[in-house]
Amino acid sequence: xxxxxxxxxxxxxxxxxxxxxxxxxxxxxxxxxxxxxxxxxxxxxxxxxxxxxxxxxxxxxxxxxxxxxxxxxxxxxxxxxxxxxxxxxxxxxxxxxxxxxxxxxxxxxxxxxxxxxxxxxxxxxxxxxxxxxxxxxxxxxxxxxxxxxxxxxxxxxxxxxxxxxxxxxxxxxxxxxxxxxxxxxxxxxxxxxxxxxxxxxxxxxxxxxxxxxxxxxxxxxxxxxxxxxxxxxxxxxxxxxxxxxxxxxxxxxxxxxxxxxxxxxxxxxxxxxxxxxxxxxxxxxxxxxxxxxxxxxxxxxxxxxxxxxxxxxxxxxxxxxxxxxxxxxxxxxxxxxxxxxxxxxxxxxxxxxxxxxxxxxxxxxxxxxxxxxxxxxxxxxxxxxxxxxxxxxxxxxxxxxxxxxxxxxxxxxxxxxxxxxxxxxxxxxxxxxxxxxxxxxxxxxxxxxxxxxxxxxxxxxxxxxxxxxxxxxxxxxxxxxxxxxxxxxxxxxxxxxxxxxxxxxxxxxxxxxxxxxxxxxxxxxxxxxxxxxxxxxxxxxxxxxxxxxxxxxxxxxxxxxxxxxxxxxxxxxxxxxxxxxxxxxxxxxxxxxxxxxxxxxxxxxxxxxxxxxxxxxxxxxxxxxxxxxxxxxxxxxxxxxxxxxxxxxxxxxxxxxxxxxxxxxxxxxxxxxxxxxxxxxxxx
Amino acid sequence: xxxxxxxxxxxxxxxxxxxxxxxxxxxxxxxxxxxxxxxxxxxxxxxxxxxxxxxxxxxxxxxxxxxxxxxxxxxxxxxxxxxxxxxxxxxxxxxxxxxxxxxxxxxxxxxxxxxxxxxxxxxxxxxxxxxxxx
Numbered sequence: 001x002x003x004x005x006x007x008x009x010x011x012x013x014x015x016x017x018x019x020x021x022x023x024x025x026x027x028x029x030x031x032x033x034x035x036x037x038x039x040x041x042x043x044x045x046x047x048x049x050x051x052x053x054x055x056x057x058x059x060x061x062x063x064x065x066x067x068x069x070x071x072x073x074x075x076x077x078x079x080x081x082x083x084x085x086x087x088x089x090x091x092x093x094x095x096x097x098x099x100x101x102x103x104x105x106x107x108x109x110x111x112x113x114x115x116x117x118x119x120x121x122x123x124x125x126x127x128x129x130x131x132x133x134x135x136x137x138x139x140x141x142x143x144x145x146x147x148x149x150x151x152x153x154x155x156x157x158x159x160x161x162x163x164x165x166x167x168x169x170x171x172x173x174x175x176x177x178x179x180x181x182x183x184x185x186x187x188x189x190x191x192x193x194x195x196x197x198x199x200x201x202x203x204x205x206x207x208x209x210x211x212x213x214x215x216x217x218x219x220x221x222x223x224x225x226x227x228x229x230x231x232x233x234x235x236x237x238x239x240x241x242x243x244x245x246x247x248x249x250x251x252x253x254x255x256x257x258x259x260x261x262x263x264x265x266x267x268x269x270x271x272x273x274x275x276x277x278x279x280x281x282x283x284x285x286x287x288x289x290x291x292x293x294x295x296x297x298x299x300x301x302x303x304x305x306x307x308x309x310x311x312x313x314x315x316x317x318x319x320x321x322x323x324x325x326x327x328x329x330x331x332x333x334x335x336x337x338x339x340x341x342x343x344x345x346x347x348x349x350x351x352x353x354x355x356x357x358x359x360x361x362x363x364x365x366x367x368x369x370x371x372x373x374x375x376x377x378x379x380x381x382x383x384x385x386x387x388x389x390x391x392x393x394x395x396x397x398x399x400x401x402x403x404x405x406x407x408x409x410x411x412x413x414x415x416x417x418x419x420x421x422x423x424x425x426x427x428x429x430x431x432x433x434x435x436x437x438x439x440x441x442x443x444x445x446x447x448x449x450x451x452x453x454x455x456x457x458x459x460x461x462x463x464x465x466x467x468x469x470x471x472x473x474x475x476x477x478x479x480x481x482x483x484x485x486x487x488x489x490x491x492x493x494x495x496x497x498x499x500x501x502x503x504x505x506x507x508x509x510x511x512x513x514x515x516x517x518x519x520x521x522x523x524x525x526x527x528x529x530x531x532x533x534x535x536x537x538x539x540x541x542x543x544x545x546x547x548x549x550x551x552x553x554x555x556x557x558x559x560x561x562x563x564x565x566x567x568x569x570x571x572x573x574x575x576x577x578x579x580x581x582x583x584x585x586x587x588x589x590x591x592x593x594x595x596x597x598x599x600x601x602x603x604x605x606x607x608x609x610x611x612x613x614x615x616x617x618x619x620x621x622x623x624x625x626x627x628x629x630x631x632x633x634x635x636x637x638x639x640x641x642x643x644x645x646x647x648x649x650x651x652x653x654x655x656x657x658x659x660x661x662x663x664x665x666x667x668x669x670x671x672x673x674x675x676x677x678x679x680x681x682x683x684x
Numbered sequence: 685x686x687x688x689x690x691x692x693x694x695x696x697x698x699x700x701x702x703x704x705x706x707x708x709x710x711x712x713x714x715x716x717x718x719x720x721x722x723x724x725x726x727x728x729x730x731x732x733x734x735x736x737x738x739x740x741x742x743x744x745x746x747x748x749x750x751x752x753x754x755x756x757x758x759x760x761x762x763x764x765x766x767x768x769x770x771x772x773x774x775x776x777x778x779x780x781x782x783x784x785x786x787x788x789x790x791x792x793x794x795x796x797x798x799x800x801x802x803x804x805x806x807x808x809x810x811x812x813x814x815x816x817x818x
Contacts, residue, residue, distance in 0.1 A: 066766070066767060066773060067767070069763075069767065505732065506723065506732065508723075508727050508728050508731075508732055509728050510728065510729075542735075543745060546745060546746065546793075547746075548746075577746050577747075577750050578749070578750060578753055578815050579745075579746035579749045579750065579753070579815045580746065582815060597747070598747070614747075615746075615747060615750035615751075616750045616751055616753070617750065618753065618754055623753075623754050646751075668741070668751055669741075669750075669751025669752060669763070670751070670752070670755060670759050670760070670762075670763050
């Protein structure tokens with residue numbers, strides 16, 4: 001009998017021995033390879049969410065020489081063990097998923113290489129590979145851009161992978177036409193987790209913030225696949241096509257050779273059966289000025305589908321031509337098998353900073369609903385040549401505000417507030433989506449008003465999807481008011497003609513998230529401190545008596561029906577911030593729930609959408625940030641529990657020994673990074 | 685003995701809650717020194733206007749206040765002192781940190797007053813951060 005069972009297990013396909021959400025695991029950053037963030041677990045539901053109790057906490061302070069206040073990881077759980085990253089050294093830990101007890105910790109001391117890395121702090125987590133038998137590995141990318149594989153049981157590097165368990169990802173990264181970057185100081189890094197599929201590990205690349213770049217000839221992005229067993233490079237996809245490759249002619253005047261970035265910094269997804277990988281590509285250098293790179297600049301801000309085996313392009317769709325708005329493709333593409341007018345479609349849906357869901361047939365790349373090229377405003381910045389048209393989806397409708405319609409979208413609680421908002425915004429150039437940046441001028445427009453580029457709509461946390469009902473759930477920031485002004489860089493700073501800023505104000509370099517806060521960050525060389533900025537007159541202020549210039553809701557949660565291409569429901573995200581609720585100008589007014597700005601991730605379960613507030617509140621409950629459960633069918637809030645700090649990483653869920661757990665990373669303000677696990681109380 | 689101790693603790697609690705950022709707890713000159721230090725040490729991540737950005741949270745406005753409302757100036761001072769500037773925490777002196785804090789209060793439209801913000805954490809813990817008048 002036992003022998004027969006043994007033989008049966010041996011005969012099972014390898015996929016049956018892989019961990020999955022059906023078995024209660026959470027084996028990928030996005031729950032599965034399709035980017036759904038969906039788990040069918042339902043022990044925690046609307047009837048008992050408010051009874052959740054802390055099962056365990058894991059403070060990450062000691063995973064580096066100083067605490068981290070921006071913990072963004074989402075753990076994995078496989079067979080009762082939780083794996084994740086944390087701390088300013090981006091250490092990897094394995095914890096008992098029931099108790100939080102630490103089983104092992106791994107850290108790589110990278111010195112200056114990590115200290116000057118473009119993507120610092122603890123990152124988004126780890127990935128998992130198994131041969132389905134006895135060889136289980138944890139895969140992650142260090143702050144210093146090294147790909148590491150660890151024995152999942154011991155935390156020790158895998159000797160046969162790369163060199164002593166490490167592949168140096170900086171090898172093969174180039175600037176210009178072919179110049180290898182310096183392995184110590186060259187700019188490349190990554191926050192996202194590797195995409196592990198079958199026996200392949202696929203990694204992207206990212207760089208410093210692109211607002212005030214020192215050169216347009218930055219490191220070039222790419223996507224690479226490695227053998228999961230050995231670390232051998234299998235293929236490279238050049239996100240900036242080389243001569244002879246498709247799309248090279250979209251970099252006019254040979255500008256492919258003198259521009260960089262265009263990496264993939266967010267999560268990728270893959271259709272294992274079709275053997276197709278979906279790459280969400282970011283902006284080329286620089287974020288807001290493209291005068292050094294005339295043309296459409298493929299594959300900047302494109303969704304690219306490549307063959308899993310070869311890395312060859314199957315199809316692509318450029319979501320923004322000649323990108324100059326920082327509309328990086330921010331979110332994991334969601335693979336969805338949908339039914340449109342009786343037609344089964346294997347689709348891919350891409351959430352975005354633009355608050356559009358771009359939906360394609362994932363085999364052919366054809367839009368499921370027409371995406372129209374429409375004329376857009378043109379740039380008057382010297383040297384800039386904007387694309388005459390940009391793509392606009394006809395369906396589904398935008399699930400968040402993506403430009404400011406003046407005056408309709410301006411705050412209107414009182415005539416005085418509306419008047420001040422109109423006055424404030426009149427100092428800026430206003431217009432529809434794709435309004436190009438301007439050279440800001442105190443005598444004219446201070447900048448071009450934008451909403452939803454750098455931090456609007458859906459950012460890196462992405463969205464979720466229910467594969468049974470074909471509904472996408474997204475959170476979107478509707479209040480990311482950000483006027484863009486360009487200026488000439490100060491003498492000797494850069495070879496690019498324009499950077500973010502204003503010629504009449506002091507120039508400041510815009511640094512990346514957590515820049516300079518990695519573990520070994522002695523940063524002696526800084527540009528000399530310039531003289532203090534002249535105090536600026538109150539002109540051009542964007543808030544109205546401390547309130548947002550735009551009307552609430554400041555953030556929304558939406559359910560998008562992918563069979564119909566419609567919004568099923570939309571509700572404010574979170575609760576009214578204290579500073580709004582207690583504002584003297586709003587006293588006596590019924591302001592309803594304004595929701596909150598911010599960008600957070602969510603988890604979708606059998607019946608709930610679960611996500612946390614991005615702000616601390618203290619009205620009606622003790623000071624803290626709420627973790628909320630919304631009814632999937634209606635968007636109605638059905639439960640909320642108090643957390644000590646806002647959600648800073650996307651939540652996940654798993655089950656061990658019949659008990660469902662919910663884990664979320666919290667941090668911010670005075671509260672350093674902590675993973676908190678919740679479960680229902682034991683039955684009496 | 686016990687009741688007296690209890691009374692004493694209650695009195696301490698009340699006195700700890702007495703002062704707030706609305707009571708003029710820094711001077712204009714201190715905030716000006718802080719503005720210079722801010723431009724040199726903080727602005728590249730938190731923005732010249734303290735409005736933050738993709739890279740770092742704002743140090744003024746609703747999101748900032750939501751993190752600190754109900755806590756004390758001492759809590760914020762310790763956060764700055766132990767973790768900022770991010771590239772070299774502890775690089776600035778207590779006096780410099782206090783000046784930057786004065787600049788942050790000034791940017792939040794809290795009034796200046798006759799005496800400077802103390803560089804001593806224990807004293808700063810007596811000053812409550814209030815988002816708005818109730």
